[in-house]
Amino acid sequence: MEREQQIINHTATFVQQQLQDAEGGHDWFHVERVWKTARHIAAHEKANRLIVELGALLHDIADAKFHNGDETVGPKRARAFLEKEQVDEATISAVENIIRHISFKGSYNGSSYKTPELDIVQDADRLDAMGAIGIARAFNYGGFKNRKLYDPVIKPVAYQTAAAYKKNEAPTLNHFYEKLFLLKDKMNTATGRQLAEDRHRYMEGFTEQFLAEWNGER
Numbered sequence: 698m699e700r701e702q703q704i705i706n707h708t709a710t711f712v713q714q715q716l717q718d719a720e721g722g723h724d725w726f727h728v729e730r731v732w733k734t735a736r737h738i739a740a741h742e743k744a745n746r747l748i749v750e751l752g753a754l755l756h757d758i759a760d761a762k763f764h765n766g767d768e769t770v771g772p773k774r775a776r777a778f779l780e781k782e783q784v785d786e787a788t789i790s791a792v793e794n795i796i797r798h799i800s801f802k803g804s805y806n807g808s809s810y811k812t813p814e815l816d817i818v819q820d821a822d823r824l825d826a827m828g829a830i831g832i833a834r835a836f837n838y839g840g841f842k843n844r845k846l847y848d849p850v851i852k853p854v855a856y857q858t859a860a861a862y863k864k865n866e867a868p869t870l871n872h873f874y875e876k877l878f879l880l881k882d883k884m885n886t887a888t889g890r891q892l893a894e895d896r897h898r899y900m901e902g903f904t905e906q907f908l909a910e911w912n913g914e915r
Contacts, residue, residue, distance in 0.1 A: 701747045704782050708754045713779055715758060720841050722834035724759050727825060731756065734821035734892075741888045744813040748788055751779070752795035752818040771796045795819075820889030823880045828896030831877055832903055839869030846870060847911060873904055 700789060709732070716725045721760040735753035772793040779789045791814060798810045799819050826834065839846070845868040853874035856865065865875065882895040884890040909915040 703753070704784060705747070705750050706734055707782055708751055708778070712754050712758060715774075720838065722838045722841075727834070728746075728754060728757055730825050730830070731818070731821045733819050734824055738817045738888045738892075739821055739884055742813060742817055742886050744817055745791070748791045748795070749817050750815040751784075751788065751792045752799075752814055753821060755779075755792055756796055756799050756818055756822060758796070768797070816885035817889075820884050820886050820892075823883065824889065824892055824896060826877060826891060828899050831896065832900060835872050835877065836869050839872070842866070844869055845908070849911075870904065870907065873900060 709729075712728055713725045715722075716728065719725070732750065732753040735749050739749045755771075755778075757780075758771050758774050775792055775796055776789055779792065788812050791812065794810055794812070795818050798815055799822055825831065836846070842864065845851075847870040848868045851867055851871065853871045854865070854867070856875065867875070877900055878897070881890075881893045884893050906915065
């Protein structure tokens with residue numbers, strides 16, 4: 698266990714260094730929150746603790762959004778680091794697969810890959826896209842991409858493919874209907890579902906208030 702904790706500590710330091718200049722919604726603090734939430738969920742679920750913690754720490758080590766859509770960078774970077782740490786091959790492979798399959802857009806691809814560790818890290822990552830922090834992250838990224846806050850003429854879209862979702866440039870409020878409100882029903886674990894309920898209600902209250910203010914009603 699001491700060796701495992703040493704690997705986890707080294708990984709946390711590595712990720713913090715790698716993401717020191719990252720966009721605010723995908724920076725070290727996002728990773729740290731996902732890591733904490735994943736540990737909380739794992740305490741109530743059966744899973745390999747080391748894989749959960751390494752997967753949570755490395756899940757955004759090279760987000761494809763910031764690497765010209767290249768989804769191979771993250772797994773490669775994680776593998777290179779873990780090999781230097783002399784982590785066993787089975788653990789490295791499991792972490793790579795978490796990075797490959799964690800994203801929301803992956804839900805459009807019908808991937809059959811599923812493990813308890815992926816379920817936990819995916820829930821933790823999705824929870825960070827919900828609630829008060831999820832709202833802050835959505836508008837932070839919208840500002841980063843210079844998107845409108847809202848445009849009543851541009852209606853939310855039910856995307857059918859990952860490619861269509863990735864090309865989306867809609868106003869930020871549409872993102873609530875196109876992704877954030879869908880997350881509650883995509884939770885994998887009982888603990889994740891419980892945590893999602895409160896965050897989902899908070900987002901509903903926010904959008905109701907937002908639209909009322911937009912229309913001059915409050």
